[in-house]
Amino acid sequence: MNEPEDAAARRAVAPVICYPTEAVPEVDMALYRDAVAGAVPVEAVVVPPRDAAAIVVPAGSVLRIACPEGPQVGDLNLFHARNLSERFYSGKTRALQGTHVSVGDRLWSSFPCLRPMATVVTDTLDWYGVDRFGGRVHDVIGTRCDPYTGNLLSGGQYHHCCHSNLTRALAGHLDVPLDAAEPHVHDVLNVFMCTGFTADTGQYFMKASPARAGDHLELLAEIDLLAVLSACPGGDCGAEHSSDAAACFPLLMERRDPVPGALAGWAPPPVNGYDRSHGA
């Protein structure tokens, strides 16, 4: 190993946060919390194990994602309900909020809109924090389990990975062929999944989700949302995914509406202010 003489000094340089978010308008969490606490369920969609389902949640309503029966990881895609090109941007959400999301964090949309699509208001797993392996819950670092990586690594043809589940559910919701829906499927929010990076090799790891029956995550829809959720074939993702080996449970998506006036003074965020002239 050819280390320079000042290697220790170079490694000792302190990090700076890439994207300080102090300038982003603050969320009025007290307003959001009260609105979500008083919201009433108006529609529920069951996501069967190893399958996916879709629900529309208007701006100002709540999307509750729950584990009704047992620990189950969900892979979530979000779109603007009438414009599929505005979709959840996992990478930028990671850059702005961190590797995992919880109460107060926002889920950001793709360019050129780059605005909050949803804000996390309730997380019954927020007690988990970080474990001794560096594991945290609800990550935006994974992609989604998919049949292409499965084929690359083991040569199989498995059809119930989250990518395929999301593709089928989106195609069904839009009433379009699978190959028209598939390009819209994107990297996910891994709801209830417990993940991190190994300290020694920096590899992405997963471990059994700490979720139990009754756990849920509540998102306030900042814009009109189409949410598509897959119940991962990995179940609690404690062992493997991309097979039918794991015990899997259903997930529940609920649209809940705050009582009228509960979000007084709130409005959906505008699209990003960049003028898009790109220096031309």
Ligand SMILES: [Zn+2]
């Ligand atoms: Zn999956």
